[in-house]
Amino acid sequence: xxxxxxxxxxxxxxxxxxxxxxxxxxxxxxxxxxxxxxxxxxxxxxxxxxxxxxxxxxxxxxxxxxxxxxxxxxxxxxxxxxxxxxxxxxxxxxxxxxxxxxxxxxxxxxxxxxxxxxxxxxxxxxxxxxxxxxxxxxxxxxxxxxxxxxxxxxxxxxxxxxxxxxxxxxxxxxxxxxxxxxxxxxxxxxxxxxxxxxxxxxxxxxxxxxxxxxxxxxxxxxxxxxxxxxxxxxxxxxxxxxxxxxxxxxxxxxxxxxxxxxxxxxxxxxxxxxxxxxxxxxxxxxxxxxxxxxxxxxxxxxxxxxxxxxxxxxxxxxxxxxxxxxxxxx
Amino acid sequence: xxxxxxxxxxxxxxxxxxxxxxxxxxxxxxxxxxxxxxxxxxxxxxxxxxxxxxxxxxxxxxxxxxxxxxxxxxxxxxxxxxxxxxxxxxxxxxxxxxxxxxxxxxxxxxxxxxxxxxxxxxxxxxxxxxxxxxxxxxxxxxxxxxxxxxxxxxxxxxxxxxxxxxxxxxxxxxxxxxxxxxxxxxxxxxxxxxxxxxxxxxxxxxxxxxxxxxxxxxxxxxxxxxxxxxxxxxxxxxxxxxxxxxxxxxxxxxxxxxxxxxxxxxxxxxxxxxxxxxxxxxxxxxxxxxx
Numbered sequence: 140x141x142x143x144x145x146x147x148x149x150x151x152x153x154x155x156x157x158x159x160x161x162x163x164x165x166x167x168x169x170x171x172x173x174x175x176x177x178x179x180x181x182x183x184x185x186x187x188x189x190x191x192x193x194x195x196x197x198x199x200x201x202x203x204x205x206x207x208x209x210x211x212x213x214x215x216x217x218x219x220x221x222x223x224x225x226x227x228x229x230x231x232x233x234x235x236x237x238x239x240x241x242x243x244x245x246x247x248x249x250x251x252x253x254x255x256x257x258x259x260x261x262x263x264x265x266x267x268x269x270x271x272x273x274x275x276x277x278x279x280x281x282x283x284x285x286x287x288x289x290x291x292x293x294x295x296x297x298x299x300x301x302x303x304x305x306x307x308x309x310x311x312x313x314x315x316x317x318x319x320x321x322x323x324x325x326x327x328x329x330x331x332x333x334x335x336x337x338x339x340x341x342x343x344x345x346x347x348x349x350x351x352x353x354x355x356x357x358x359x360x361x362x363x364x365x366x367x368x369x370x371x372x373x374x375x376x377x378x379x380x381x382x383x384x385x386x387x388x389x390x391x392x393x394x395x396x397x398x399x400x401x402x403x404x405x406x407x408x409x410x411x412x413x414x415x416x417x418x419x420x421x422x423x424x425x426x427x428x429x430x431x432x433x434x435x436x437x438x439x440x441x442x443x444x445x446x447x448x449x450x451x452x453x454x455x456x457x458x459x460x461x462x463x464x465x466x467x468x469x
Numbered sequence: 470x471x472x473x474x475x476x477x478x479x480x481x482x483x484x485x486x487x488x489x490x491x492x493x494x495x496x497x498x499x500x501x502x503x504x505x506x507x508x509x510x511x512x513x514x515x516x517x518x519x520x521x522x523x524x525x526x527x528x529x530x531x532x533x534x535x536x537x538x539x540x541x542x543x544x545x546x547x548x549x550x551x552x553x554x555x556x557x558x559x560x561x562x563x564x565x566x567x568x569x570x571x572x573x574x575x576x577x578x579x580x581x582x583x584x585x586x587x588x589x590x591x592x593x594x595x596x597x598x599x600x601x602x603x604x605x606x607x608x609x610x611x612x613x614x615x616x617x618x619x620x621x622x623x624x625x626x627x628x629x630x631x632x633x634x635x636x637x638x639x640x641x642x643x644x645x646x647x648x649x650x651x652x653x654x655x656x657x658x659x660x661x662x663x664x665x666x667x668x669x670x671x672x673x674x675x676x677x678x679x680x681x682x683x684x685x686x687x688x689x690x691x692x693x694x695x696x697x698x699x700x701x702x703x704x705x706x707x708x709x710x711x712x713x714x715x716x717x718x719x720x721x722x723x724x725x726x727x728x729x730x731x732x733x734x735x736x737x738x739x740x741x742x743x744x745x746x747x748x749x750x751x752x753x754x755x756x757x758x759x760x
Contacts, residue, residue: 440576
């Protein structure tokens, strides 16, 4: 990379970071909530990407980990007044255990492809039905958290104004990006890519395929657990019917798929694109007096369709080439 | 413990519903077995057929079992066109790419139904809705018997098509060995389209047969997609007899779970069965041994 290019890239990153930090001071609450949603999807997508983009294992049931993480932390909070800073560890432990369990079952029995995807859906559905019957956590009627005080910041209880949640998810997205880009250059990144491209070849090179696939699932589910905790404390209400639904799992994969599976910035670019197009169009429709239920999902579907047809590698790789920065593929 | 007659009634009603499930899964199984396409929009096609039956009943006061015939023809044409004009271009894509394509189609169909019909449940009224046949202590709902009868007839037609007609045999050849079929000069694009048409027609018949039993909502699509996959994996991917058998197994276990545990435990049992079968016998009850 030439010095000029490097300087350009540093300037670009600096501008994006400065804009992200300044946003709550310049944007209205609607914009802030939309960007928060986009960042949440970017983070969850980044977590999913570890499993699919790195190691090539397609999970269509990631709502399981969002829900498990959300319920674990929200349950601790509402029953024992234990805040999310402690709750997040329980969420991570539970989700890692669940992910490792499902992964171990599937990979030990050499389940892959469609069957693996269906197995992940089945476990999310089982959790949905299970939590529907768990009255201690609200059952089908939902679990509600005390709504955040919008004027004061209670960092310990993670209750505060929208800007606090915005900065939290911003830090999470940055952290996940940093973690993934670090792993990319480590042994794990190479092993996972080798497994994704050709499992048998990877095994013949002496990679413990079972173990490294398991690591990918465990890391992915642990990262998704944190997304669940954020979801619980940001939205303050949890319904098994919604949080464990197949639609939620699809929502998580939309960002990375549209942005580019297996790229570092794909999940962020993709989440931005789907939120801008989806919520932007819905907002425009509302402005002109049209309230269409399902309209946003039709746009998401169309976007997914068009990207799958015309840009199988996602939005980010061609965009990166146009900007003159080589996309990092994992 | 419920009385024996209650158990017997639950089992019989489960078998009847399961036959319709089987027909639905048969469509998925044919599409997967031949085209190797994971049709994630299967449940949405089913929902579409159910809404067609509702509209035909409300506007034209047609009985769903009459609508069924027209719907089968319409869906066959629709399926043929969809596969020929669109999906055929993607059969060489990697599996996950095809799955995403079908998920996108499913999202579009499902949410267009939501746009068109609203979120409320819709059903059809028939004059014989509450009637039943009595066989000793067995009470059989008339609708359920008719639905199962239609499913059995449709399955018979499908089996005859695949066993006896030249096109059917050619399709089976494609499923067996696509390269060999191509070498032999079979028009793969056309045969894939026919297969998708046949699959769509069976799901249309299943949808029309299901409407008198269950009210339809736009969100039903994923539920049926998953159910169809559970059945197909239970029966064995690509096996037609297996799909039917899987449907009956799921139908009976749902009915028994509804009676013995709780109505809401129904789907828990089917997903539990899926996990169990994937772990114990991944090729399913009747699936071919993997080479």
